[in-house]
Amino acid sequence: MTANPGRRLLLVHAHPDDESIGNGATMARYAAEGARVTLVTCTLGEGGEVIPPELARLTADQEDALGPYRIGELAHAMRVAGVADFRFLGGEGRYRDSGMMGVPDNDVPGCFWRADLDEAAGHLVAVVREVRPQVLVTYDENGGYGHPDHIQAHRVAMRAYDLAADPEFRPDLGPAWRIAKVYWNRMPRSVLERGLAEAAAKAPFPGVAQPSDVPGVVDDELVTTVLDGAGYAGRKASAMAAHATQITVAGEFFALSNDLAQPLIATEYYQLVRGEAGPGRPETDLFAGLDTEDGPGTPRSVTAHATTTVTVTEETAR
């Protein structure tokens, strides 16, 4: 069962539910394979809409109780995915949901969009130096699709990647740690177009999403890494369904509160943006090319993990 106890994967997301939509199969697969999977969620998603009518009172304009409720949904999703280590940046409720771009919530003091970058990154540096992940997963510089909290999650994750490796930064947070590989979540355009066409034909929702509704869509050539989640499709669907205030799952499709169908795709796609790619194009493993001290199955022996620099020094085989 624990084939890869030395593998440590850190994911940084904006709201509860983003992790299951974007990386549900990846998280379940690595957790099942014995890797340590750590999720850091930056806000409680207090500003979200609510799908079930009986829970509509939770929204920010009524009881403003959605945040704590979504902590419970996230805990449920992570039980399904087999992930024990999930945390909120700076602690529960430290940063508030900023709402969609351009709404008044963007200016509320305490919202994530208004956070001081180095202070927020400092909270993440503490996690990085404690967990010492070899792989970090987050969004691209547009947050995948322009949501302020997603853009900020990207900035905080990339800033923490730099600062965690800098021994001069906050030595009180532990010894410096260099994350070997950083990936951004991606959705290849051709895969999405096929999925949306299928959704238009078969999904039990009143409409279908546009490509611009889906985060991380890029031309296929930008995708470096493909994670086969076929064996974890059921877990991904169940983890998504655990976020019932946000997501309706129906077979191979799902919809957010806008009721627009999207394909539920178990294969998950990534773009390597820091570190060296492992062998094979595309990669099929986020840890490809890394020595993670896990014995059989990793042919390379590279460096020590003790101090500030863990660098994959090999020339990538071509």
Ligand SMILES: [Zn+2]
């Ligand atoms: Zn989100």
